[in-house]
Amino acid sequence: MDEVRIARLERGDARGRFEECARIHAEVIPGGFLVRLGRRFLSALYRHLAGSRHAFLIAALRREEVVGFIVGCEDTRRLYREFLLRNPFPVACAMAGLVFSPSAWKRVYETWRYPSQKLEVELPGNEILNFCVATKCQGKGVGGILFDALCEEFQQREVKEVRIVTGCEQESAHRFYEAKGALLAGEITVHSGAVSRVYVHRLAGGE
Ligand SMILES: CC(C)(COP(=O)(O)OP(=O)(O)OC[C@H]1O[C@@H](n2cnc3c(N)ncnc32)[C@H](O)[C@@H]1OP(=O)(O)O)[C@@H](O)C(=O)NCCC(=O)NCCS
Known part of the structure:
Protein backbone atom coordinates (compact mmCIF):
# COMPACT_ATOMS: atom_id res chain seq x y z
CA MET A 1 0.00 0.00 0.00
CA ASP A 2 1.21 3.56 -0.77
CA GLU A 3 2.55 5.54 2.14
CA VAL A 4 -0.04 6.92 4.51
CA ARG A 5 0.40 10.33 6.10
CA ILE A 6 -1.38 11.57 9.21
CA ALA A 7 -2.88 15.07 9.29
CA ARG A 8 -4.93 16.95 11.83
CA LEU A 9 -7.93 18.34 9.92
CA GLU A 10 -8.97 21.95 10.56
CA ARG A 11 -12.31 23.66 9.94
CA GLY A 12 -10.83 25.68 7.05
CA ASP A 13 -9.71 22.58 5.12
CA ALA A 14 -11.31 21.80 1.76
CA ARG A 15 -14.91 20.60 2.14
CA GLY A 16 -13.98 17.52 0.12
CA ARG A 17 -11.94 16.22 3.09
CA PHE A 18 -15.06 16.18 5.32
CA GLU A 19 -17.14 14.63 2.54
CA GLU A 20 -14.57 11.82 2.36
CA CYS A 21 -14.90 11.29 6.13
CA ALA A 22 -18.71 11.15 5.72
CA ARG A 23 -18.39 8.65 2.85
CA ILE A 24 -16.10 6.34 4.85
CA HIS A 25 -18.40 6.58 7.87
CA ALA A 26 -21.40 5.54 5.74
CA GLU A 27 -19.37 2.73 4.16
CA VAL A 28 -18.07 1.07 7.34
CA ILE A 29 -20.97 1.81 9.75
CA PRO A 30 -23.91 1.57 7.30
CA GLY A 31 -26.49 0.69 9.97
CA GLY A 32 -25.51 3.57 12.27
CA PHE A 33 -28.12 6.18 13.17
CA LEU A 34 -26.04 9.15 11.98
CA VAL A 35 -25.93 7.69 8.47
CA ARG A 36 -29.73 8.04 8.32
CA LEU A 37 -29.34 11.80 8.76
CA GLY A 38 -27.62 12.02 5.38
CA ARG A 39 -24.19 12.74 3.92
CA ARG A 40 -24.61 16.50 4.12
CA PHE A 41 -25.28 16.25 7.85
CA LEU A 42 -22.30 13.94 8.36
CA SER A 43 -19.97 16.25 6.40
CA ALA A 44 -21.13 19.23 8.48
CA LEU A 45 -20.58 17.20 11.64
CA TYR A 46 -17.00 16.27 10.70
CA ARG A 47 -16.24 19.85 9.67
CA HIS A 48 -17.50 20.99 13.05
CA LEU A 49 -15.47 18.36 14.91
CA ALA A 50 -12.30 19.55 13.14
CA GLY A 51 -12.87 23.11 14.37
CA SER A 52 -14.31 22.50 17.83
CA ARG A 53 -12.39 23.36 20.97
CA HIS A 54 -13.92 20.24 22.56
CA ALA A 55 -12.66 17.78 19.92
CA PHE A 56 -10.02 17.00 17.31
CA LEU A 57 -10.11 15.08 14.05
CA ILE A 58 -7.06 13.21 12.75
CA ALA A 59 -7.13 11.81 9.21
CA ALA A 60 -4.99 9.25 7.42
CA LEU A 61 -4.25 10.42 3.86
CA ARG A 62 -3.03 8.23 1.03
CA ARG A 63 -2.13 10.17 -2.13
CA GLU A 64 -4.03 13.09 -0.52
CA GLU A 65 -7.25 11.04 -0.25
CA VAL A 66 -8.74 10.41 3.20
CA VAL A 67 -8.61 6.65 3.88
CA GLY A 68 -9.43 6.75 7.58
CA PHE A 69 -9.96 9.05 10.53
CA ILE A 70 -10.29 9.14 14.29
CA VAL A 71 -12.05 11.69 16.48
CA GLY A 72 -11.08 12.50 20.06
CA CYS A 73 -13.39 14.47 22.32
CA GLU A 74 -12.88 16.09 25.72
CA ASP A 75 -16.51 16.83 26.58
CA THR A 76 -19.21 15.14 24.51
CA ARG A 77 -22.21 16.95 26.00
CA ARG A 78 -20.66 20.40 25.35
CA LEU A 79 -19.63 19.30 21.87
CA TYR A 80 -23.21 18.26 20.99
CA ARG A 81 -24.56 21.58 22.27
CA GLU A 82 -21.96 23.57 20.35
CA PHE A 83 -22.76 21.62 17.16
CA LEU A 84 -26.49 22.30 17.45
CA LEU A 85 -25.99 26.02 18.06
CA ARG A 86 -23.48 26.57 15.26
CA ASN A 87 -25.02 24.37 12.56
CA PRO A 88 -28.73 25.19 12.59
CA PHE A 89 -29.21 24.66 8.85
CA PRO A 90 -27.83 21.11 8.44
CA VAL A 91 -29.48 20.13 11.74
CA ALA A 92 -32.87 21.53 10.65
CA CYS A 93 -32.63 19.74 7.28
CA ALA A 94 -31.77 16.42 8.95
CA MET A 95 -34.58 16.84 11.48
CA ALA A 96 -37.10 17.73 8.76
CA GLY A 97 -36.41 14.34 7.19
CA LEU A 98 -37.33 12.66 10.48
CA VAL A 99 -40.65 14.43 11.09
CA PHE A 100 -42.73 11.32 10.42
CA SER A 101 -40.43 8.87 12.20
CA PRO A 102 -41.03 8.73 15.98
CA SER A 103 -38.41 5.95 16.29
CA ALA A 104 -35.80 8.26 14.79
CA TRP A 105 -36.71 11.03 17.26
CA LYS A 106 -36.29 8.50 20.04
CA ARG A 107 -32.80 7.75 18.77
CA VAL A 108 -31.95 11.45 18.65
CA TYR A 109 -33.01 11.71 22.31
CA GLU A 110 -31.03 8.57 23.26
CA THR A 111 -27.91 9.94 21.53
CA TRP A 112 -28.32 13.26 23.35
CA ARG A 113 -28.77 11.52 26.72
CA TYR A 114 -25.91 9.05 26.19
CA PRO A 115 -23.01 11.13 27.66
CA SER A 116 -24.67 11.16 31.09
CA GLN A 117 -24.98 7.34 31.30
CA LYS A 118 -22.99 5.87 34.19
CA LEU A 119 -21.39 2.52 35.05
CA GLU A 120 -20.34 1.20 38.46
CA VAL A 121 -16.78 2.31 37.70
CA GLU A 122 -16.18 5.99 37.05
CA LEU A 123 -15.56 6.63 33.35
CA PRO A 124 -13.16 9.21 31.94
CA GLY A 125 -14.78 12.23 30.27
CA ASN A 126 -12.42 12.04 27.30
CA GLU A 127 -13.45 9.65 24.58
CA ILE A 128 -12.98 8.33 21.08
CA LEU A 129 -16.07 9.64 19.34
CA ASN A 130 -15.56 7.81 16.08
CA PHE A 131 -12.91 5.76 14.35
CA CYS A 132 -13.17 4.43 10.78
CA VAL A 133 -10.85 3.07 8.13
CA ALA A 134 -12.07 2.60 4.54
CA ALA A 173 -13.07 -2.77 16.74
CA HIS A 174 -13.20 -4.98 19.89
CA ARG A 175 -10.20 -7.00 18.68
CA PHE A 176 -8.38 -3.81 17.78
CA TYR A 177 -8.92 -2.07 21.14
CA GLU A 178 -8.12 -5.19 23.18
CA ALA A 179 -4.87 -5.66 21.21
CA LYS A 180 -4.02 -2.04 22.08
CA GLY A 181 -4.47 -2.81 25.78
CA ALA A 182 -7.89 -1.20 26.40
CA LEU A 183 -9.83 -2.81 29.27
CA LEU A 184 -13.52 -3.69 29.12
CA ALA A 185 -15.29 -1.58 31.77
CA GLY A 186 -18.85 -2.78 31.15
CA GLU A 187 -21.81 -2.46 28.84
CA ILE A 188 -24.38 0.27 28.31
CA THR A 189 -27.51 0.59 26.21
CA VAL A 190 -27.27 3.71 24.08
CA HIS A 191 -30.29 2.87 21.91
CA SER A 192 -32.97 0.54 23.26
CA GLY A 193 -32.20 -3.05 22.34
CA ALA A 194 -28.64 -2.26 21.23
CA VAL A 195 -25.97 -2.97 23.80
CA SER A 196 -22.58 -1.23 23.49
CA ARG A 197 -19.28 -2.18 25.04
CA VAL A 198 -17.41 0.41 27.06
CA TYR A 199 -13.61 0.21 27.18
CA VAL A 200 -11.14 2.35 29.07
CA HIS A 201 -7.69 2.89 27.57
CA ARG A 202 -5.00 4.10 29.95
CA LEU A 203 -2.41 6.26 28.23
CA ALA A 204 1.31 5.82 28.80
CA GLY A 205 2.30 7.94 31.79
CA GLY A 206 -1.23 7.75 33.29
CA GLU A 207 -1.35 6.29 36.83
C1 LIG B 1 -11.52 -0.73 13.93
C2 LIG B 1 -10.82 -0.21 12.67
C3 LIG B 1 -10.84 1.32 12.68
C4 LIG B 1 -9.37 -0.70 12.67
O1 LIG B 1 -8.69 -0.16 11.52
P1 LIG B 1 -7.58 -1.03 10.69
O2 LIG B 1 -6.89 -0.10 9.76
O3 LIG B 1 -8.23 -2.21 10.12
O4 LIG B 1 -6.59 -1.41 11.89
P2 LIG B 1 -5.15 -2.12 11.74
O5 LIG B 1 -4.90 -2.52 10.34
O6 LIG B 1 -4.15 -1.21 12.38
O7 LIG B 1 -5.35 -3.38 12.67
C5 LIG B 1 -6.38 -4.34 12.33
C6 LIG B 1 -5.79 -5.73 12.20
O8 LIG B 1 -4.84 -5.78 11.15
C7 LIG B 1 -3.60 -6.30 11.63
N1 LIG B 1 -2.52 -5.62 10.90
C8 LIG B 1 -2.05 -4.40 11.14
N2 LIG B 1 -1.07 -4.09 10.26
C9 LIG B 1 -0.97 -5.16 9.43
C10 LIG B 1 -0.16 -5.45 8.30
N3 LIG B 1 0.75 -4.57 7.85
N4 LIG B 1 -0.35 -6.63 7.68
C11 LIG B 1 -1.27 -7.50 8.13
N5 LIG B 1 -2.07 -7.29 9.18
C12 LIG B 1 -1.91 -6.14 9.83
C13 LIG B 1 -3.62 -5.95 13.10
O9 LIG B 1 -2.75 -6.80 13.84
C14 LIG B 1 -5.05 -6.18 13.44
O10 LIG B 1 -5.28 -7.58 13.55
P3 LIG B 1 -6.49 -8.18 14.41
O11 LIG B 1 -7.78 -7.57 13.89
O12 LIG B 1 -6.43 -9.64 14.19
O13 LIG B 1 -6.21 -7.75 15.82
C15 LIG B 1 -11.50 -0.73 11.37
O14 LIG B 1 -11.61 -2.13 11.45
C16 LIG B 1 -12.87 -0.16 11.12
O15 LIG B 1 -13.03 0.90 10.50
N6 LIG B 1 -13.94 -0.87 11.59
C17 LIG B 1 -15.32 -0.49 11.32
C18 LIG B 1 -15.74 0.73 12.10
C19 LIG B 1 -15.67 0.52 13.59
O16 LIG B 1 -16.09 -0.50 14.12
N7 LIG B 1 -15.15 1.56 14.28
C20 LIG B 1 -15.01 1.60 15.71
C21 LIG B 1 -16.04 2.52 16.26
S1 LIG B 1 -15.69 2.91 17.96
Whole structure:
Protein backbone atom coordinates (compact mmCIF):
# COMPACT_ATOMS: atom_id res chain seq x y z
CA MET A 1 0.00 0.00 0.00
CA ASP A 2 1.21 3.56 -0.77
CA GLU A 3 2.55 5.54 2.14
CA VAL A 4 -0.04 6.92 4.51
CA ARG A 5 0.40 10.33 6.10
CA ILE A 6 -1.38 11.57 9.21
CA ALA A 7 -2.88 15.07 9.29
CA ARG A 8 -4.93 16.95 11.83
CA LEU A 9 -7.93 18.34 9.92
CA GLU A 10 -8.97 21.95 10.56
CA ARG A 11 -12.31 23.66 9.94
CA GLY A 12 -10.83 25.68 7.05
CA ASP A 13 -9.71 22.58 5.12
CA ALA A 14 -11.31 21.80 1.76
CA ARG A 15 -14.91 20.60 2.14
CA GLY A 16 -13.98 17.52 0.12
CA ARG A 17 -11.94 16.22 3.09
CA PHE A 18 -15.06 16.18 5.32
CA GLU A 19 -17.14 14.63 2.54
CA GLU A 20 -14.57 11.82 2.36
CA CYS A 21 -14.90 11.29 6.13
CA ALA A 22 -18.71 11.15 5.72
CA ARG A 23 -18.39 8.65 2.85
CA ILE A 24 -16.10 6.34 4.85
CA HIS A 25 -18.40 6.58 7.87
CA ALA A 26 -21.40 5.54 5.74
CA GLU A 27 -19.37 2.73 4.16
CA VAL A 28 -18.07 1.07 7.34
CA ILE A 29 -20.97 1.81 9.75
CA PRO A 30 -23.91 1.57 7.30
CA GLY A 31 -26.49 0.69 9.97
CA GLY A 32 -25.51 3.57 12.27
CA PHE A 33 -28.12 6.18 13.17
CA LEU A 34 -26.04 9.15 11.98
CA VAL A 35 -25.93 7.69 8.47
CA ARG A 36 -29.73 8.04 8.32
CA LEU A 37 -29.34 11.80 8.76
CA GLY A 38 -27.62 12.02 5.38
CA ARG A 39 -24.19 12.74 3.92
CA ARG A 40 -24.61 16.50 4.12
CA PHE A 41 -25.28 16.25 7.85
CA LEU A 42 -22.30 13.94 8.36
CA SER A 43 -19.97 16.25 6.40
CA ALA A 44 -21.13 19.23 8.48
CA LEU A 45 -20.58 17.20 11.64
CA TYR A 46 -17.00 16.27 10.70
CA ARG A 47 -16.24 19.85 9.67
CA HIS A 48 -17.50 20.99 13.05
CA LEU A 49 -15.47 18.36 14.91
CA ALA A 50 -12.30 19.55 13.14
CA GLY A 51 -12.87 23.11 14.37
CA SER A 52 -14.31 22.50 17.83
CA ARG A 53 -12.39 23.36 20.97
CA HIS A 54 -13.92 20.24 22.56
CA ALA A 55 -12.66 17.78 19.92
CA PHE A 56 -10.02 17.00 17.31
CA LEU A 57 -10.11 15.08 14.05
CA ILE A 58 -7.06 13.21 12.75
CA ALA A 59 -7.13 11.81 9.21
CA ALA A 60 -4.99 9.25 7.42
CA LEU A 61 -4.25 10.42 3.86
CA ARG A 62 -3.03 8.23 1.03
CA ARG A 63 -2.13 10.17 -2.13
CA GLU A 64 -4.03 13.09 -0.52
CA GLU A 65 -7.25 11.04 -0.25
CA VAL A 66 -8.74 10.41 3.20
CA VAL A 67 -8.61 6.65 3.88
CA GLY A 68 -9.43 6.75 7.58
CA PHE A 69 -9.96 9.05 10.53
CA ILE A 70 -10.29 9.14 14.29
CA VAL A 71 -12.05 11.69 16.48
CA GLY A 72 -11.08 12.50 20.06
CA CYS A 73 -13.39 14.47 22.32
CA GLU A 74 -12.88 16.09 25.72
CA ASP A 75 -16.51 16.83 26.58
CA THR A 76 -19.21 15.14 24.51
CA ARG A 77 -22.21 16.95 26.00
CA ARG A 78 -20.66 20.40 25.35
CA LEU A 79 -19.63 19.30 21.87
CA TYR A 80 -23.21 18.26 20.99
CA ARG A 81 -24.56 21.58 22.27
CA GLU A 82 -21.96 23.57 20.35
CA PHE A 83 -22.76 21.62 17.16
CA LEU A 84 -26.49 22.30 17.45
CA LEU A 85 -25.99 26.02 18.06
CA ARG A 86 -23.48 26.57 15.26
CA ASN A 87 -25.02 24.37 12.56
CA PRO A 88 -28.73 25.19 12.59
CA PHE A 89 -29.21 24.66 8.85
CA PRO A 90 -27.83 21.11 8.44
CA VAL A 91 -29.48 20.13 11.74
CA ALA A 92 -32.87 21.53 10.65
CA CYS A 93 -32.63 19.74 7.28
CA ALA A 94 -31.77 16.42 8.95
CA MET A 95 -34.58 16.84 11.48
CA ALA A 96 -37.10 17.73 8.76
CA GLY A 97 -36.41 14.34 7.19
CA LEU A 98 -37.33 12.66 10.48
CA VAL A 99 -40.65 14.43 11.09
CA PHE A 100 -42.73 11.32 10.42
CA SER A 101 -40.43 8.87 12.20
CA PRO A 102 -41.03 8.73 15.98
CA SER A 103 -38.41 5.95 16.29
CA ALA A 104 -35.80 8.26 14.79
CA TRP A 105 -36.71 11.03 17.26
CA LYS A 106 -36.29 8.50 20.04
CA ARG A 107 -32.80 7.75 18.77
CA VAL A 108 -31.95 11.45 18.65
CA TYR A 109 -33.01 11.71 22.31
CA GLU A 110 -31.03 8.57 23.26
CA THR A 111 -27.91 9.94 21.53
CA TRP A 112 -28.32 13.26 23.35
CA ARG A 113 -28.77 11.52 26.72
CA TYR A 114 -25.91 9.05 26.19
CA PRO A 115 -23.01 11.13 27.66
CA SER A 116 -24.67 11.16 31.09
CA GLN A 117 -24.98 7.34 31.30
CA LYS A 118 -22.99 5.87 34.19
CA LEU A 119 -21.39 2.52 35.05
CA GLU A 120 -20.34 1.20 38.46
CA VAL A 121 -16.78 2.31 37.70
CA GLU A 122 -16.18 5.99 37.05
CA LEU A 123 -15.56 6.63 33.35
CA PRO A 124 -13.16 9.21 31.94
CA GLY A 125 -14.78 12.23 30.27
CA ASN A 126 -12.42 12.04 27.30
CA GLU A 127 -13.45 9.65 24.58
CA ILE A 128 -12.98 8.33 21.08
CA LEU A 129 -16.07 9.64 19.34
CA ASN A 130 -15.56 7.81 16.08
CA PHE A 131 -12.91 5.76 14.35
CA CYS A 132 -13.17 4.43 10.78
CA VAL A 133 -10.85 3.07 8.13
CA ALA A 134 -12.07 2.60 4.54
CA THR A 135 -12.81 -1.08 3.88
CA LYS A 136 -10.17 -1.36 1.14
CA CYS A 137 -7.47 -0.14 3.58
CA GLN A 138 -8.41 -2.15 6.69
CA GLY A 139 -5.99 -4.69 8.20
CA LYS A 140 -2.92 -2.81 6.92
CA GLY A 141 -1.96 -0.84 9.97
CA VAL A 142 -3.81 2.43 9.14
CA GLY A 143 -6.01 2.11 12.25
CA GLY A 144 -2.93 1.54 14.39
CA ILE A 145 -1.26 4.71 13.09
CA LEU A 146 -4.43 6.75 13.72
CA PHE A 147 -4.91 5.34 17.20
CA ASP A 148 -1.29 6.13 18.16
CA ALA A 149 -1.67 9.70 16.85
CA LEU A 150 -4.85 10.14 18.92
CA CYS A 151 -3.09 8.87 22.07
CA GLU A 152 -0.23 11.29 21.44
CA GLU A 153 -2.64 14.22 21.06
CA PHE A 154 -4.47 13.28 24.28
CA GLN A 155 -1.15 12.92 26.11
CA GLN A 156 -0.14 16.40 25.00
CA ARG A 157 -3.39 17.59 26.59
CA GLU A 158 -2.35 15.75 29.79
CA VAL A 159 -5.22 13.27 29.51
CA LYS A 160 -4.60 10.00 31.38
CA GLU A 161 -7.49 7.78 30.32
CA VAL A 162 -9.82 7.58 27.35
CA ARG A 163 -13.31 6.07 27.13
CA ILE A 164 -14.30 4.04 24.08
CA VAL A 165 -17.91 3.06 23.39
CA THR A 166 -18.44 0.60 20.60
CA GLY A 167 -21.41 -1.43 19.37
CA CYS A 168 -21.49 -5.08 20.46
CA GLU A 169 -21.46 -6.17 16.82
CA GLN A 170 -18.31 -4.19 15.93
CA GLU A 171 -16.00 -7.14 16.40
CA SER A 172 -13.09 -5.74 14.36
CA ALA A 173 -13.07 -2.77 16.74
CA HIS A 174 -13.20 -4.98 19.89
CA ARG A 175 -10.20 -7.00 18.68
CA PHE A 176 -8.38 -3.81 17.78
CA TYR A 177 -8.92 -2.07 21.14
CA GLU A 178 -8.12 -5.19 23.18
CA ALA A 179 -4.87 -5.66 21.21
CA LYS A 180 -4.02 -2.04 22.08
CA GLY A 181 -4.47 -2.81 25.78
CA ALA A 182 -7.89 -1.20 26.40
CA LEU A 183 -9.83 -2.81 29.27
CA LEU A 184 -13.52 -3.69 29.12
CA ALA A 185 -15.29 -1.58 31.77
CA GLY A 186 -18.85 -2.78 31.15
CA GLU A 187 -21.81 -2.46 28.84
CA ILE A 188 -24.38 0.27 28.31
CA THR A 189 -27.51 0.59 26.21
CA VAL A 190 -27.27 3.71 24.08
CA HIS A 191 -30.29 2.87 21.91
CA SER A 192 -32.97 0.54 23.26
CA GLY A 193 -32.20 -3.05 22.34
CA ALA A 194 -28.64 -2.26 21.23
CA VAL A 195 -25.97 -2.97 23.80
CA SER A 196 -22.58 -1.23 23.49
CA ARG A 197 -19.28 -2.18 25.04
CA VAL A 198 -17.41 0.41 27.06
CA TYR A 199 -13.61 0.21 27.18
CA VAL A 200 -11.14 2.35 29.07
CA HIS A 201 -7.69 2.89 27.57
CA ARG A 202 -5.00 4.10 29.95
CA LEU A 203 -2.41 6.26 28.23
CA ALA A 204 1.31 5.82 28.80
CA GLY A 205 2.30 7.94 31.79
CA GLY A 206 -1.23 7.75 33.29
CA GLU A 207 -1.35 6.29 36.83
C1 LIG B 1 -11.52 -0.73 13.93
C2 LIG B 1 -10.82 -0.21 12.67
C3 LIG B 1 -10.84 1.32 12.68
C4 LIG B 1 -9.37 -0.70 12.67
O1 LIG B 1 -8.69 -0.16 11.52
P1 LIG B 1 -7.58 -1.03 10.69
O2 LIG B 1 -6.89 -0.10 9.76
O3 LIG B 1 -8.23 -2.21 10.12
O4 LIG B 1 -6.59 -1.41 11.89
P2 LIG B 1 -5.15 -2.12 11.74
O5 LIG B 1 -4.90 -2.52 10.34
O6 LIG B 1 -4.15 -1.21 12.38
O7 LIG B 1 -5.35 -3.38 12.67
C5 LIG B 1 -6.38 -4.34 12.33
C6 LIG B 1 -5.79 -5.73 12.20
O8 LIG B 1 -4.84 -5.78 11.15
C7 LIG B 1 -3.60 -6.30 11.63
N1 LIG B 1 -2.52 -5.62 10.90
C8 LIG B 1 -2.05 -4.40 11.14
N2 LIG B 1 -1.07 -4.09 10.26
C9 LIG B 1 -0.97 -5.16 9.43
C10 LIG B 1 -0.16 -5.45 8.30
N3 LIG B 1 0.75 -4.57 7.85
N4 LIG B 1 -0.35 -6.63 7.68
C11 LIG B 1 -1.27 -7.50 8.13
N5 LIG B 1 -2.07 -7.29 9.18
C12 LIG B 1 -1.91 -6.14 9.83
C13 LIG B 1 -3.62 -5.95 13.10
O9 LIG B 1 -2.75 -6.80 13.84
C14 LIG B 1 -5.05 -6.18 13.44
O10 LIG B 1 -5.28 -7.58 13.55
P3 LIG B 1 -6.49 -8.18 14.41
O11 LIG B 1 -7.78 -7.57 13.89
O12 LIG B 1 -6.43 -9.64 14.19
O13 LIG B 1 -6.21 -7.75 15.82
C15 LIG B 1 -11.50 -0.73 11.37
O14 LIG B 1 -11.61 -2.13 11.45
C16 LIG B 1 -12.87 -0.16 11.12
O15 LIG B 1 -13.03 0.90 10.50
N6 LIG B 1 -13.94 -0.87 11.59
C17 LIG B 1 -15.32 -0.49 11.32
C18 LIG B 1 -15.74 0.73 12.10
C19 LIG B 1 -15.67 0.52 13.59
O16 LIG B 1 -16.09 -0.50 14.12
N7 LIG B 1 -15.15 1.56 14.28
C20 LIG B 1 -15.01 1.60 15.71
C21 LIG B 1 -16.04 2.52 16.26
S1 LIG B 1 -15.69 2.91 17.96
